[in-house]
Amino acid sequence: MMARGRQKVLVLYLANSALDSQVIGWAVYDGTGETRRMAGDADAPPYATGLAALLDGWRLIQASQLLPHARGEEFDLAYLKYEFFFEQWIETP
């Protein structure tokens, strides 16, 4: 039997490791099916900071770690560093 309730996921990429720093990237996955978000669908972020998402009721469920920089690879850049996953649990009938 399918569980009642559905999860909405918000991923915010911030300018540094502080939750109150600026949002530079974002993604939304809506398990309720009410919206279908996708790449390139918004040019302005849903929140100015990670803290603003908390104030709006999003629950933080994961934050990226701060890792030391390997010797010889200090200047190498790849993926965004400050990734925060939030959720909302939406009750369904």
Place this chain on the structure above:
Amino acid sequence: MTGTPLLSDEQLASFVARGFLRFDAAVPDEINAAFLVEAGEAPEAAPGRKLRATYGELLAGAAIPEIAPGTPLYDAYPEGSAVRRLLDLPLVRGALRSLLGAAPVFDHHFLHVTFPPRYHQGGGGENVSQHTHQDSTIDPRLAFDVQVMYYPHAVTRQMGGTRFVPGTHLRKVSEVALGRYQNLRGQQHMVCEAGTLLFLHHGIWHGGGVNVSDRTRTMFKIRIHASGSQQRQWNRVERPASEFQRPIFLVKAPRPPDSVAAILMAPEPWFEQDTGRLEFINRIRLWRYLTADPNFDADYWMTRLEPHDEAQGVV
């Protein structure tokens, strides 16, 4: 090369910093029309008809040849074909010469067609944008390939357009591993006139936008690499090193944004505060490579980190 306008220092600096150069309505209408005829039209959507079959039929019927990777670029397309005429435009010749040197080589090409909703409804698929990605695979080189994106007809926002994120090209990522990044501050969408060209560094993060218009959108991409030196191939002006060592931090007035130093050191809206500085360092390293000047620096980023005399090593 008489009649071949080479890129300027400012254009090269912009390419190094942002990973693209855009030329609006650069291709004449006559070539655009010829290309669209050669590309052909997709068969109309029909209930139960899968998009893959439609695309396959379009590619099979297009008068664009299969070409082996490694073919010299100027031997790749038949004389008189629309793509050959495009590649022979002075602006295109000059830009490719400036970025890739004297004898560019064909890697691959593709006819990207983005279909409007009725094709997805007919085939039972979902009409969504392409995940953001970097083409090919992890590429640790300092040298770069160029991807020419050609828009043979006008592109509206409704038609999706190529989405790309200026300044992401120096990050070493693995193709669509970054697909989770739906939106980034500063992303751009190609809304353009017919005949627009986008020259991209191979590493730039990009993806096809979702087409919610009522017609197909066509973009033709060619990936090209160098066969020799990429150094000092553009219309380079010798500049004193002092021009790039501007006063930093305590600055009393905005500085002109159009100097080569300012172009190289301009941040992007998506920059993280700390790694944005590493982006500057990586741009300096690429400029050193292209200018063959191992001592080049801007805004003291590298000078601060390197030995100031031969007796002093990095400890």
